[in-house]
Amino acid sequence: MMKKIPYLFILALGLLGACNQGSNSATSTDAISLTVKNPADFARKDVLLKVDISRIAAKHPGFDGQGYRLTSGADLPFQLNDLDADGAPDEIAFLADLAPNEEKTVSFVRLGEGESLPEFKKRTQAELSHKTGGKWEDRKYIGGDFQNVQSLRVPPEHTDHSFFIRYEGPGWESDKVGYRFYLDWRNATDIFGKKTEDMVLQRVGLDGFDSYHEPGEWGMDILKVGPSLGIGTPGTWLGDAALRVETTDSVFCAIPLNGVVESMIRTRYAGWKAGDQKVDLTSELTIGAGSRMTRNDLTLSAPLPNLCTGLVKLDNAAVLKDDGSRPWGYFATFGNQSLAEDGLGMAILYRQSDLIQVTEDKNSHVVVLRPDQNKLTYYFLAAWEQEPGGIRTEEAFRQYLDDTALELGQPVSIEIN
Structure with a gap:
């Protein structure tokens, strides 16, 4: 099978x-x-x-x-x-x-x-939607209607709970799962659990600012992020705590890809204050059809000692780690840790050669990684038991992670004939 x-x-x-x-034969x-x-x-x-x-x-x-x-x-x-x-x-x-x-x-x-391309089912999506036609009052956006856009330079008035961006940031999804991150000082990644393989983000958050926290026919927001790294949030490790990409000079977010098999969100953080250093950071988040995984490609404008990512620390979750024998490793949690109070598995996958340490702070399990020539790639994923064909046991989740890490270490090759 x-x-x-x-x-x-x-x-x-x-x-x-x-x-x-040739002019008349096969060219x-x-x-x-x-x-x-x-x-x-x-x-x-x-x-x-x-x-x-x-x-x-x-x-x-x-x-x-x-x-x-x-x-x-x-x-x-x-x-x-x-x-x-x-x-x-x-x-x-x-x-x-x-x-x-x-x-x-x-x-x-x-x-x-006269022949047209075949039509393929849309199995990924990325979007960014903010209000237009209203006005700013005391860092709140009053009035207006949501409009999808290809890009946004985040206005200086914008902060958390400004009611300006639909579900507070860009979103991306496959036919398995959806994600979003807060496009403000928090810059943390959250999970939309899905009960359907259809694309759903286009209708999330339209009927109320926090309506997605309640169960819907499509699914719901299933992660309590708070001050943590949520799932896969980028940051840097400063001695005893992870620092998210919080203080910046400016932020520009765009949707380069919104396709049937792949979608991407690209975000440029100018002037990120990372401890005593100030750097620019570019993040490219991509998701493919049939996959739970998001790939995050990070690029720095200048060296940092490390970059980190991780998972929120929640009760009722077992910690899972790989045995270190393969090129790609993982750190994961599994248990009744979703906001629906049911089974949720979360994982970070990384190259073993990039790993500095796995540690923790007050809010997060933290994976500290070493950039190579100011670049770093890692993956994160969420598996909710209510998704179609969802993973329901710790044993099944561990097997899924082992299979995933194994495949990352044995890439498919392509030759052009």
Whole structure:
């Protein structure tokens, strides 16, 4: 039986072969394919694969990713990602299922005249919505209506509970789970537990500022964050406590991707006061279809001794750790720790080579990590027992984490033919 394994962010690993251009026969942009190889002895479902368009164009001049279907026996869900918002796609992201040790060919098939792209179910979403048409009074936004936007420079008047941003920050989701973070001085990440595989964020918080704290047909906010790191919140470890990204000169948040298989939120924190240092920090939060995991790619403008993340400390939760034998490790908690008073598993996954220490402060379990050339990548995830097919036992959650860490250490390869 094929196991459900979360997505990976995969880079194309090679460029093989070449095609000569011709005017009447197959041209270099007519015969393009990828060879996708699973190196592991287990199956993978909903693997998110990504290929830079420039690397394909290096072997197939003129290729820009547009006007093609992706097929491997059947059409594969995919999207074109314009990461720098210049109007031209930079990479192709697509989903594939792979059997153990399978090598699969994925072909680019030109659309015929008048042919449209297949429609794929939307399985991820990212959004940012704030009020317009009202006015600021004493750091509260009075009146107005919510409007979704592609980006926002956070106004200086904005703080916690300003009633300006819908559910207080940007949100992102897959067909498994949703997340949000507070786009204010708290800058902490929260969980939206989902009872459905449909996209739901577009209707959360419209009927009342805190309505999502109550159970709804779609789900609810299931985490008590308070002054903690919530789940996966970035920060730095200052001797005996974690410091979130609280004091900054300015914050700019954007939605670069809101696609059928992948979505992203990019936030730039200018002038973060991290102890005695002041640095700029960029965070890119990405989620893929069929996955509970959020990937956080952090970039610093100048070195810091460490970056940290972690999980809120809650009662009734067992602590789970990996055995340290694999390239990717995890720190997790599991128990009746949700605001619905039922089962919730949370985890941080990190490269063992980045780990400085696992520690704690008054509010959080803290994973302290070492940036490499001012960059750091880690993942976080939440598994709520009420999600469709939810994980209900500590043993099942540990097995899921072991499987996930194993897959992160055995990435799928892609060759361009």
